[in-house]
Amino acid sequence: MNKAQNAERSYRFNIAIRIALPFIVAIIFLSYILYKNGSIGDNDMVLFFILIISYVYFTTYMIYQSFQNTFLDSVTKVYTRDKILKIIDSKVKKNRDFNNLTLLNFKNIGDISDRYGVDFGDEILIQCVRELEKFLDENSIKSYSLGRYSSSYFLLYTNENLPKIRHLITIFSKKIKNEGVNKKEIILKFEIKNISYSDLQKSINYLINRIKDVKILSDDIDEFESDVIKSIKNKNFSYKVQKIAGFKDENLYCVIPSLKSENHGNISKSKISNVMFKYNMQVNQDIAIFSSFFNSLVKNVNNKFIIEISMQSLNSVKYLEFLKEFIDENKIDASNIIIEFYPDDKTEHLNRLSEILFEYKKLGFRFAISHFGANNAFFAYFLNLDIDYIIYDVNISKNYKDTKVANTFLKLNELARQIGIKTILKFVDRFDMFEFAKNNKVDFVQGFYIQKPRELV
Numbered sequence: 001m002n003k004a005q006n007a008e009r010s011y012r013f014n015i016a017i018r019i020a021l022p023f024i025v026a027i028i029f030l031s032y033i034l035y036k037n038g039s040i041g042d043n044d045m046v047l048f049f050i051l052i053i054s055y056v057y058f059t060t061y062m063i064y065q066s067f068q069n070t071f072l073d074s075v076t077k078v079y080t081r082d083k084i085l086k087i088i089d090s091k092v093k094k095n096r097d098f099n100n101l102t103l104l105n106f107k108n109i110g111d112i113s114d115r116y117g118v119d120f121g122d123e124i125l126i127q128c129v130r131e132l133e134k135f136l137d138e139n140s141i142k143s144y145s146l147g148r149y150s151s152s153y154f155l156l157y158t159n160e161n162l163p164k165i166r167h168l169i170t171i172f173s174k175k176i177k178n179e180g181v182n183k184k185e186i187i188l189k190f191e192i193k194n195i196s197y198s199d200l201q202k203s204i205n206y207l208i209n210r211i212k213d214v215k216i217l218s219d220d221i222d223e224f225e226s227d228v229i230k231s232i233k234n235k236n237f238s239y240k241v242q243k244i245a246g247f248k249d250e251n252l253y254c255v256i257p258s259l260k261s262e263n264h265g266n267i268s269k270s271k272i273s274n275v276m277f278k279y280n281m282q283v284n285q286d287i288a289i290f291s292s293f294f295n296s297l298v299k300n301v302n303n304k305f306i307i308e309i310s311m312q313s314l315n316s317v318k319y320l321e322f323l324k325e326f327i328d329e330n331k332i333d334a335s336n337i338i339i340e341f342y343p344d345d346k347t348e349h350l351n352r353l354s355e356i357l358f359e360y361k362k363l364g365f366r367f368a369i370s371h372f373g374a375n376n377a378f379f380a381y382f383l384n385l386d387i388d389y390i391i392y393d394v395n396i397s398k399n400y401k402d403t404k405v406a407n408t409f410l411k412l413n414e415l416a417r418q419i420g421i422k423t424i425l426k427f428v429d430r431f432d433m434f435e436f437a438k439n440n441k442v443d444f445v446q447g448f449y450i451q452k453p454r455e456l457v
Contacts, residue, residue, distance in 0.1 A: 011071070019059050026051055073148040075122050076129045084147020088157045089200055091145070099196040100165055102156040103207035104132075107187040108352070109152040114317045115359060125152070127181045128188075132156075135172045141165070149204070166192050185352045227261045228275045232285050235292040236260040240453035244306065244424060244446040247438060252338065252424075254446060255307045256453050257289045269308075282312040287322050294332060296456060302333070306368055306389075308340040315352075320359060327363065334364030338389060342370045343381070350384040357386055368424070373412060382419060389422045389444075397427040397447075400436055410440055417441060 071083035079087065092099045106128050113121025129146070136144055145157045158165050173188040180186060191210040195203045221229075237257050244252040258266040269289075276282045286309045293307065313319040327334050339360065343353065357367055368389035369381060373396055381387065392409070399405040416423050425437045428447030437445045 007071075022058065023055055026055070076126055076148055078129060078154070079145065079147030081147060081149050084145060084149070084155050084157070085200065087145045087147070088155065088195075091157060091159070092195060092200070095159055095196075098159040098161055099194060100158050100160065100162050100192055101195045101200075101203060101207070102158070102165060102169060102190055102192045103149070103204065103211060104154045104156060104169070105189045105211050106152045106154075107189050108185070111315075111317050112184055115355070124181050124184055124186070128176065128186055129154070131176060131181065132172060135175070136168070139168055141168065153208070155204070162192060162194055180351070183351075224264060225275050225278070227263050228259065228267065228272050229279065229281065231259050231261045232272075232281065232288050235288045237289060237292045238266060239293055239296060239456040241305070241456055242446060242453040243451040244444045245450045246444050247442070249422070249443065250304065252304045252306055252444060255289075255293055255305050257293065276310075282310040283316045283319050286310055286313040286319060290323070291326060293456075294326070294330060302336060304336045304338065306338040306340050308370070311341060311343060314339070314341050314356060320356075323360075323365075324363060335366065337364075338366045338368050340368045340370050340391065350380055354384050354386070361386060373409070382415065382421075387421060389424055390416055391424045391426060394427055397425060397433065400433065413440060413442060 071080050072078070073080050078084075088101065106125060109121055109125050109128075112124055133146065141158060141160060143159055147155050149155050156169075169190050169192070173190065176186045176188055189211050191207045193203050193207055236259065238260050239258075240256040241253045242256060244254055246252065258268050259272055261267055272285075276285050290307060290309075293305075309319070323334075326332070360367070366388040367386075368391055369385075369387055370391045371393045372390040374393035390412075392412075396405060396409050400409065413423055422443040424444040424446060425433075425442045426446045428434050428437060428445045428449050430449055433447070434445060434449050
């Protein structure tokens with residue numbers, strides 16, 4: 001039983017005492033009268049009847065009040081927002097030394113609820129909170145108060161020194177991420193602030209913005225950034241496609257978008273990536289690219305297209321929901337769309353990534369990992385992810401004559417073929433490279449030797 005539940009039980013006990021006390025006093029008093037008089041008259045019966053009615057009413061009212069005034073969150077059984085704010089405010093006024101407030105965000109709880117249902121999300125959240133309380137107790141943090149601020153946000157007040165609590169929460173965030181809860185990876189973000197001489201609500205807002213890494217578009221945004229953001233919101237894109245020739249299978253087509261800005265002409269996707277990251281607009285950008293591209297198709301709507309998205313979009317429920325609605329409304333065959341992504345976070349989130357890919361695959365989408373053989377852990381991807389294509393890194397194309405590179409490439413290609421993953425070699429711009437790919441059983445090749453990028457028609 002946690003601290004908040006103990007406090008709630010004490011509160012209920014006090015209510016019960018207050019309910020029972022008048023009845024006990026009344027019985028003692030009545031017993032005394034009866035004992036002294038030696039008989040019970042009509043008036044005594046009326047008085048006793050009125051007393052019973054009054055007591056029943058009083059008992060009902062007190063029980064009703066006790067349930068109305070609960071201060072435990074209905075799901076996690078920690079303090080409610082109102083109660084935790086009152087507790088923190090009271091403790092800060094009494095203590096001026098260490099008043100450290102930690103805002104914790106179990107970041108992917110909403111995603112888990114969306115994918116597996118609200119009840120399952122609540123179950124995971126309850127276990128997360130229990131694990132946190134257990135961890136604090138095991139590390140001798142006895143004087144703390146924990147309450148639910150909203151959805152996946154929790155407030156933790158302690159009077160420990162700030163470096164100690166930061167160190168412990170860091171350890172806990174890594175522990176819960178690595179071990180998971182009910183076989184689900186949990187991403188915990190947190191921020192800590194000393195609030196001894198601060199306005200409580202302003203401090204909480206500050207911590208929320210720190211966790212979200214909020215970047216507000218301000219008056220000092222430069223002209224290029226403003227132009228880029230405006231163009232993306234208006235979905236001003238142009239497209240080229242480049243054929244990816246298959247030696248056995250039918251051809252694929254790589255989608256190459258560029259942004260048509262008002263003041264800077266056409267801008268490649270790579271050149272606007274920093275702006276998207278700065279203002280947290282990667283998902284908005286990928287939605288705009290996907291929707292405007294498929295709305296622009298006039299011919300060859302049944303071709304198979306490879307379209308690149310960011311890891312932020314791949315992890316986003318918003319992007320998945322957009323795709324569901326878009327392909328349904330526009331009658332698009334998702335099996336003709338290959339989503340290209342670069343999992344640059346290596347093997348940290350492979351379990352969660354595997355679950356995400358499964359959700360897309362239920363709709364019919366297929367997947368290609370890009371930059372394969374560069375800085376990513378290929379063996380872990382083969383073992384854990386249901387992918388359909390790998391796109392070799394440019395360094396393999398550039399250095400295929402190097403014996404070590406060639407031998408490594410051949411082994412990778414053989415492994416991919418044995419487990420049913422198609423392979424794509426890019427930047428093929430000469431006949432000898434084409435022959436190298438063909439002789440070594442690469443499935444697809446892309447590059448100027450095959451076809452230069454051409455305008456979408």
